[in-house]
Amino acid sequence: MSGRLNLVLPEVLANPYPHFARLRRESPVCQVDPGGMWAVTRYADVIHVLKNPQVYSSAGIQRTMEPPWLGHNPVAHSLLVMDAPQHGRARALVSRAFGASVLTRLEPMLRATAEQLVSALVVQRTVDFLPALALPLPAAAIGHLLGLDASLYPRFKRWTDHLAEVSATTESDQEGQKRIRHTIQEMEHYLREVMAERRREPREDLVSGLLQARVDGEALTDAELVAFLFLLLVAGLETTVNLLGNAAVLLADHPELLARLRAEPALVPAFIEEVLRYEAPAQSTFRMTLEEVELGGVKLPRHAVLLLHLGSASRDEAYVPDAERFVLERPERGHLSFGHGAHFCLGAALARLEARVVLDALLPRIRSLSRGPEPLQWVPSIQIRGVTRLPVEVLPA
Template structure:
């Protein structure tokens, strides 16, 4: 039986903890850096060095059995189609090589003016509002539109994308609550099955056609792998950006001096995005399964055990980031792990950063001051994802040039 600090209780799905997990993370790092969470049936690693080391060690920390804590006997690979994020080498190496042929840096870079136009259009709809919902009117639609346009699917389907995505990430696998998430995944698979067939018959200049046609070393993605990548792109690409922006709105509301400095010096925004990723990571953690026993901090974690790697805690580790609980736009947090590290480093990181930079620069240029109504906000109830379903913004319509 694993031994833990008797005063600590941690589960990634505890709503009281997800409200503000950082004090609990601090206790884990200081007193139980290898913690057994009986409620979630997983080990929990919270220190920066431990999380980083596990992320770059797929020979011991496997992704092939799933990336979320699950009850004993539940096999995530039987619930969802194959996904890049749930594979190990050598298959992961081959899949990543194929996908990278379609999801290229050039394709992302070419989106800059397109993303800017989408941001301007979304903000124009709330230009005369003194109160608006940041998620439903801005941070939610932006990545949904970008992904829809990239894939070549109709924009009017973006609301369905958002619904599927939110349902998927709010499933609680530790309680066996798979039903709604599986229904959402099935709906997405059905949607993209028909769409893939159409793109095979009539290729277009879009990411979906490129994925169908992409090959490396004579291999293509299988139908199941294509559908799995569509689900991954929807959830990872959509939720990361939506919640990065939503969390940023809150952090910048709570740090008005930093917000005004970014308004006056927009060239600081790219660095600030890295600090925002570190300070309140949209992805708080993902799991691995041990291939062999690991001894760490006086605990023996056995082969077959699940290990939750807390990105959000690693990014607040004082040993890696001095004064880690302070938001500092002048910090250079190159070591932050919000997008992971190693072979599973987020394929869409460049896209998320591009969207966040453009969104924040444009928002700050048109709305210098705002406050968030946290009392009316509705937080996501998701273990791995930190963000909001609804985030009312007040006094956000005053133009920057008015001062």
């Protein structure tokens, strides 16, 4: 293939899938822009990398999240970037926060919030789906989980938007760099205040739990705690907002799908899985080679940074039959949208619950969801797949 593919060109963002299909056919491991990372697009290669962390280190994520111009980004020091054995200890410590009992406790609040938001939406009828429903529900979930003040929820989106821009921000984009540095300072300042408050007055929440937690008899340092809280906000908000937004785009563009789900609500979980596969909200993750290695027929040097394209892998015809089509009742075949192996998404059950709760509240209340003729604007990121705005009109049932 001639020339490197630039993943954030508007025409690529509008429909990246034919480009990925071409990469899978012609250059399954090749350098792409921005950044010149090695994109890995075939299912077999992506899963191979995820299953071999001793060769492909999660430290690759650190490289992309903390470029020299940024200086400091707490997410680049979180669980997400750690390898064994450090990763196993940190993950064991925080896994508790995502157990079934925590979700069972969270569910009534999520259902009540979804009902309220949907009631407001059917009265308004013409809304931007993102601030009306797709954002506030995951913000309430993560805010509640962390025990943060509800008045902060509107700020979460700006914070996570800016952090998602790190890997696509160029050396010359001084304004963008300044914005991101400012956001990191603001987030860190706020999260440290929350930690100080919970130290003074512990509550029944995750921050208090993490402050009391011990790994091999040692408490987490403040820097480790800040890194984890940053990670939860980044990993838990933007992704779920985009899952809900992408689901709404599909329902607006395929009225027959909406009618089918209204008639057969038991299909909602299958719909959520297919949205995750078809428009993966987290399109990619990163790894770094720890030695010289051959992948997909290409020799990679030591310390090469790989862009593992989960969204492409989940549309690989070699793994999923008829992969470029949205098929509601697919025979069980896993996608890679929550990753695989040691770093498999800790919040997968929570994200599925949030999507379920929103659709359970929305589908009985609307007859149709339509969007205007203007083209969708996609988030300019190599990691995230989601729209920047989603004006819709709903017809109440």
